[in-house]
Amino acid sequence: MxxxxxxxxxxxxxxxxxxxxxxxxxxxxxxxxxxxxxxxxRLLWDGDVVDLGDRHFEVIHTPGHSPGGIALWEAATGVLFSGDIVYDGELIEDTYHSNAADYYRSMVRLYDLPVRVVHGGHFESYGRERHREIIGNWLKEKEQ
Known part of the structure; x- marks a missing residue:
């Protein structure tokens, strides 16, 4: 910007x-x-790779909380920087710039990532089991 x-x-x-x-x-x-x-x-697009030399992060477009949200995924280490789409706290999905359908699609997309650790935009970092629990519970709530 x-x-x-x-x-x-x-x-x-x-x-x-x-x-x-x-x-x-x-x-x-x-x-x-x-x-x-x-x-x-340059602009970042879904699927781009941010090359830091010895580390490579794939850009995952995660709209929902906000239209231009992204997560950064390092498959080699299982590290996910999730931004504001998912973290270990109350998720904020009802702001004026949020989109419920996009949020749902982003959560489905992140659910099966083989994460080792997630660094969210807020609160403490957490592991794979908690990642699947947070997203799984959120998805169940939306499907009811």
Whole structure:
């Protein structure tokens, strides 16, 4: 993103002065919140591989929580960086930018990955058994 703002990073309407227990020195205003952008070198697409030299992560498009969500999967080690689609806590699937059908398809896609460890966007990391439990329970709840 060349010019990240509260709106195009989906921080709006969540980032407000009220969510902070302490603020930087005045004149801080959450309305001016922005992430300093790193220059983009290319776009990532489902199936692309991020080559870090001795590690290779496949990009898995995981829309549902948000339209452009991705997970990064390293098949050689069983490591999954899942982002916001799945983590060991209450899943947020009902925001204004969420899509229930996409969320379901993404969860089905991630269920059978032979993960060893999942590093979610929130909370503690967890292993394969917990991964299948979280997604399995979520899918059962949606199928009822």
């Amino acid at each position: 060349r010019n990240p703002t509260r709106v195009n990073t989906l921080a709006e309407p969540y980032v407000t002065d009220e969510i902070f227990t302490g603020l930087p020195p005045a004149p801080y205003q959450s309305a001016l919140y922005a992430v300093k952008a790193a220059p983009a070198t």
